Amino acid sequence: MTTLTSQVVCLDGSPQIRLYDSRGKSWCEESLKVAPAYSLQSYPLRMPCFKYAISCSRFFIVYLTRYPLLWRMPRTLTYEDIVLREFETGRHIVIVIRFLVGRSGGAERIYCELANMLSDEGFRVTCLHFDEKVGGPFYPVNPRVEIINLYGKTKTKAQRRAEALPSFKFVPESWRNKANWIIKHDFFLEQLESYFRYNSPDLAISLLPSANTVTLIAGRRTNTKVVATNHNVPKEDYESPARWDPNPIDREKRLKALDHAAAIHVLFDDFGNWFPPHLQDRIVTIPNYISPEFSLHTPAPEREKIIVAAGRLAAVKNYLQLVRSWREVAADFPDWKVHLFGTGPQRHDLRREVEALGIGESFKLLGHRSDLGEVYAKSSIFCHPAHHEGFGLAPAEALYLKTPVVFYDDCPGLSNFVKDGYNGVAVRKRSGPDGLAEGLRLLMANDELRQALAENGPRSVSDFTIDNYRHRWMSLIGKLIGEAA
Numbered sequence: 001m002t003t004l005t006s007q008v009v010c011l012d013g014s015p016q017i018r019l020y021d022s023r024g025k026s027w028c029e030e031s032l033k034v035a036p037a038y039s040l041q042s043y044p045l046r047m048p049c050f051k052y053a054i055s056c057s058r059f060f061i062v063y064l065t066r067y068p069l070l071w072r073m074p075r076t077l078t079y080e081d082i083v084l085r086e087f088e089t090g091r092h093i094v095i096v097i098r099f100l101v102g103r104s105g106g107a108e109r110i111y112c113e114l115a116n117m118l119s120d121e122g123f124r125v126t127c128l129h130f131d132e133k134v135g136g137p138f139y140p141v142n143p144r145v146e147i148i149n150l151y152g153k154t155k156t157k158a159q160r161r162a163e164a165l166p167s168f169k170f171v172p173e174s175w176r177n178k179a180n181w182i183i184k185h186d187f188f189l190e191q192l193e194s195y196f197r198y199n200s201p202d203l204a205i206s207l208l209p210s211a212n213t214v215t216l217i218a219g220r221r222t223n224t225k226v227v228a229t230n231h232n233v234p235k236e237d238y239e240s241p242a243r244w245d246p247n248p249i250d251r252e253k254r255l256k257a258l259d260h261a262a263a264i265h266v267l268f269d270d271f272g273n274w275f276p277p278h279l280q281d282r283i284v285t286i287p288n289y290i291s292p293e294f295s296l297h298t299p300a301p302e303r304e305k306i307i308v309a310a311g312r313l314a315a316v317k318n319y320l321q322l323v324r325s326w327r328e329v330a331a332d333f334p335d336w337k338v339h340l341f342g343t344g345p346q347r348h349d350l351r352r353e354v355e356a357l358g359i360g361e362s363f364k365l366l367g368h369r370s371d372l373g374e375v376y377a378k379s380s381i382f383c384h385p386a387h388h389e390g391f392g393l394a395p396a397e398a399l400y401l402k403t404p405v406v407f408y409d410d411c412p413g414l415s416n417f418v419k420d421g422y423n424g425v426a427v428r429k430r431s432g433p434d435g436l437a438e439g440l441r442l443l444m445a446n447d448e449l450r451q452a453l454a455e456n457g458p459r460s461v462s463d464f465t466i467d468n469y470r471h472r473w474m475s476l477i478g479k480l481i482g483e484a485a
Helices: 106-120 157-167 173-199 209-222 234-239 248-260 277-282 292-296 319-332 347-357 372-378 393-400 429-444 447-460 466-484
Strands: 003-011 014-020 033-036 051-056 059-064 076-078 083-085 092-096 124-129 146-149 203-207 226-229 263-266 283-285 306-310 337-341 363-365 381-384 405-408 424-427
Touching: 092 106, 092 173, 106 124, 106 203, 106 466, 124 173, 157 173, 173 209, 173 248, 203 209, 203 466, 209 226, 209 248, 226 248, 234 248, 248 277, 263 277, 277 283, 283 466, 292 372, 306 319, 306 372, 319 337, 319 347, 319 363, 319 429, 337 372, 347 363, 372 393, 381 393, 381 429, 393 405, 393 447, 405 429, 424 429, 429 447
Parallel strands: 003 146, 092 124, 092 203, 124 146, 203 226, 226 263, 263 283, 306 337, 306 381, 337 363, 381 405, 405 424
Antiparallel strands: 003 014, 003 076, 033 051, 051 059, 076 083
């Protein structure tokens, strides 16, 4: 008997089904056709009574359901019996993120790995996102996990009313802000609300403020418990107009919606102190973890004269400062090089700056690389000049492989586990490029200091294991689902 597992993916309103055998190999992907009787672009996913015909080369099945088949697609197929059956090994958990398609950031990685972990623990897991782009996640996802894109071009009544508002003169700015929030978020909110109402998941987990607000509002309306996760410094995520939606209404809703959270996740204990007193009893600390794949690498006894940096090439990472600092010391250390890994919006700016300063021979922009463990294991220094971090996963991975870190002493999310004189060198941000240059100079010129700091690296990140991560999440979920039962 051959057992096939189905994975439902919705791309731009069009459902697709992927079938996998017990070895994870794709089966019959080309011949399987899904034909909706009604256009999902014209009818929101929340509306019941859709009819789908599923045809394949050796069977034909018509599945009628009270709810959208996209949400109720049977998950296990026994081919010989030509039967579709619901595959549920546990409670239903929904994980929500705003954008997922093709994104290779740390939050997207955590999203996919959390889905895989919960699926392995026996939960039925559904991943919901809201992408205009067509495609799938960058990181691998277990075939047993449903992936549904809730994006659609249908507009809610509230959105249509809000779009008419700018045609009126002398409308107060506060009204315009409210209308703009509705235009941007209301369809996503209604899709989530409808999904929760018709599927009654036991728990929803939302990632990042861009998904937290709408998920919490939808959860309140449907009595669905929601864990709002935060993967950056709370002050930046909830107060800064430069992050997420700059609309002041969004910043107001962002914090107010937390009143409806069953739990509020933070990465470090001191991050939880930022939240108001009435939310303190719902704060749960769960740091990220260092992937077990890094244990496959052994730190090289003789390190290459390489300074490595890795992360998203964005302003918050402050890599332009690293470029300018390197110019100050490159001539004094001609046998050293800087290797910067990552992609992002500042890639072209960084390349132009490197060329303008004439340091292209020793400062290399190397793009995305998946096997950074090999790089860390042979490099001598990791430099991370970020303004702030949620966790600082790349520096933690480098420390695990005995690579000391140069960083700014006031960088939240990094100063929690990187300590000056113990496993790294801290420099003051107000000292500018020269201060960072001096930190690099100190380590490049002192082999004994580098070695001493490197030896403390693994011990300083020993708590960031996948076992601890799993235990904390399972404890939280068990508590919340137990309360819901």
